[in-house]
Amino acid sequence: MFRKTCENEFGECLGEYGELEKIIRLQAEEAIPRINHSNTEKIIRLQAEEAIPRINHSNTYKRRNDWWDAKCSGWTEQRRQALRRYKSSPTLGNYIHVERTNALVKRNLKRKKRKNFLTFGASINLDRRVDMVWRSIRSLAGTHRKLEYIQDEYVACFQEMLDGLTPLSDTNRLVFPEEIGRTSAVISKIDGLRKSAPGLDDIDNHMIKNLPDRTIQILNGFFNDRLPAWMILTTI
Structure with missing residues (x-):
């Protein structure tokens, strides 16, 4: 009687293990594609x-202006120096110097940009695609682009x-x-x-x-x- 009971329990456990094995195999097969x-x-x-x-x-900022050169950098440096001088000594003379320098730099940069644009306009190929032309024109806008x-x-x-x-x-x-x-x-x-x-x-x-x-x-x-x-x- 005891032996028969043990055999029955062992058979039930073996059957449950078989079902568990099927579940494990199925889950493993489903997991293989996810792993791969x-x-x-x-x-x-x-x-x-x-x-x-x-x-x-x-240095994540870069100028997109093809016309920007050493002269342009020198003009902007003059403007910064004038502003620093005014901040260190806010007198009327330094203020006038700042305004005059700003106007001069702005005029020079505008003239430089216009000259480069006229040169670019004269070099445009009439057979070029319109979107490529506008893309080149936008590159002369004088803005900074964050790279x-x-x-x-x-x-x-x-x-x-x-x-x-x-x-x-x-x-x-x-x-x-x-x-x-x-x-x-x-x-x-x-x-x-x-x-x-x-x-x-x-x-x-x-x-x-x-x-x-x-x-x-x-x-x-x-x-x-x-x-x-x-x-x-x-x-x-």
């Missing part, structure tokens, strides 16, 4: 960071491609992209083509078409399930 997807994303990020050029973060960190721009570009990417059920299609964009030229092309299509918040199909063939093959393995039908890479 995480590794794939990690490889893309690491290779993107390797190809990103490093810049000096201490975003190049690393942040490229990481954002890849993040845009990775956001919302769901794990694939077919683990055989998950390819470790060891050859994806190791050169800065490829990543620069990705970023440039992405910005060349204003108004598109998602991945641009034209950008994908201009990627190297090997990179397309690598991306094709895990981006097809995420992209809309009109962006499927098989149309390339």
Whole structure:
């Protein structure tokens, strides 16, 4: 009687273990695509960071004016010196000197800008695209442009491609992209083509078409399930 009871309990435990084994195997199979997807994303990020050029973060502002030269820098330095002199000794004479220097510097910079614009206008090719002409004209505006960190721009570009990417059920299609964009030229092309299509918040199909063939093959393995039908890479 005791032996029969033990055999029954052992059989029940064995049956429960079999069910537990099935559950564990099922959960493991479901976790494999997520693990591979995480590794794939990690490889893309690491290779993107390797190809990103490093810049000096201490100087994140740069003038876009092609006409700016040493004379312009000298004029602005004269204006700063006059202002410092007035702050150290706020007399009427120093105030008049500040106003006179400001007017002189403003006139010289305006004259310099106009001269450069006339030179640019005379060199415009009539066969050039209108958007390229306006882009060149805007570069003469005389404003400061804050240079975003190049690393942040490229990481954002890849993040845009990775956001919302769901794990694939077919683990055989998950390819470790060891050859994806190791050169800065490829990543620069990705970023440039992405910005060349204003108004598109998602991945641009034209950008994908201009990627190297090997990179397309690598991306094709895990981006097809995420992209809309009109962006499927098989149309390339």
